[in-house]
Amino acid sequence: MLTDYHNHLERGTLSLQYLKQFTDQATAKGIEHFGISEHAYHFYQTKNILSNPWVDARRYYDMEDYKSLFHQAWDNGIDVKMSIEMDYTPGKHEEMAEFIRGYDFDYVIGSIHWVGDFGIDLGEFKHEWELRDIKETYKGYFDQVVTLAQSNLFDIIGHLDLVKIFNYVPTDEQFLLEQYERATTALANSKTCVEISTAGLRKPVGKLYPDPRLLKLCYQKGVPIVLSSDAHVPDDVGRDFDEAIALARSVGYTSLMTFEKGERKEVTLGK
Template sequence: MRCDYHMHFEKGAYDENWAEGFFDAAKKRGLGEIGISEHSHTFPEFEPLYYENLILDDSFVGSFQKKWLKTNKFKYTIDEYFAFMRRLQKKHAVKIGIEVCNFQDQKAVAQILRRYPFDYIIGSVHFLHGWAYDSAEIKSEWANHPLEELYGWYAEEVEKLAASGLYDVLGHPFNIRLFKNIPDFDVRPYLERVAKAMRAADMVVDVNTGTRYRYPIKEISPYADFMRVAAKYDLPIITTSDAHQPEDCGRYNAEAVDYAKSFGYEGTIRFDGRKRAFEPFDP
């Protein structure tokens, strides 16, 4: 079976007719099961954490991020999300997930998450020292930091996520290559740090095609060097599309499965109520 557990409704609304497009695309691409993992910035419950964590001064980065927080954010409560998903579950096999940013106050995150019966929780590094590094609008900020420093920051953020014990999956590992910032130094210490933290926390690798079709790097995350390390540490995987609109559900999923197989992986993880089961890939 092939699955896709990483996608978002944020480009649309909680409208069943619009959401149906995700299931149509999943069927066309031969997926056996999908899951929705709404961004934490969909929900007002997380709003204070964004204002605590992001650079929001009058700098180039801060000015953009202040506008970003006012655009299509915090529009549904988590209760509204569950109510909508329960309606979808009456017609479809779909899991209820969430993708949470790397907030510094993990105790506050835990207080929010523990109130809801998610099937799985993705933790993703979206900010480095308060900067949304994956935003094309402020990508010039990359030039202001040595790349090795950013690898160190990234590994540190993963270690914090893993140490919290809150997350089932690390979203799009090492997507810091997304704007073709390719290191010319030895990255192995950073890859090993991340893999060790994930192993200790029993976290799953998100083999994510979003960077394949949404960013200049045009490669699946995590890239091959980390996939080899992940396999060495026996980290399980899921294959996902990071779809933000219906037609992208399952996009390049078959390619992601072949990619995972090339590193010795034979199947994916399926989630149900935070419990996991191994599901072999189709022959």
């Protein structure tokens, strides 16, 4: 079987017509388990969790409208999972837990896009990479991977090494492997799955998330995986999944995890 659990409607509308473009593409690609996971920061209900000028300018959805869209889809026989991608925010564990408990999500993705006030994957902040210490940023990023896992709030961690998006990578190999080691140990001691995301192939780094060495450690420590495209337009659903499947198999994976109403089930990895 195949999953594509990380997808966004933000470039279109919260409408059944637009949602169906995504689900139709998933069906055409043979993806049996498909979900939408809109960014939590778009919703008014998350203002007490993550708030800064960049985020607040993009907060324009209400969770009631989001829920209603999924109920419309289910009433029309469309099989789509309801999820959210939440920016993991240190110091806001209680607020994140309260938000997650408030909705009947099939699964919840936790992702790291901010290291302090630095939006690591945002074009508007790209110049900051030249001004900051790369190792310091990486350590801050992987500090959050560890505490995200330890929080046990999330079913999946999104794009595990997103920090490499603009191809700024520490040249100190030992340092990098130390970050991978502590991150995967924390993930192995949590309920959190790792996604193999094809989105990195469409970014400046031009590589899958996560790095093969990082994924190999996940496999060795028994961390389950899902496949995701992080599609922001329908045509990107399931894109480059042949490469994601090849990477999964190359480190030893033969199964995926699926989710429904918070319950997980292991299935055989498709071709």
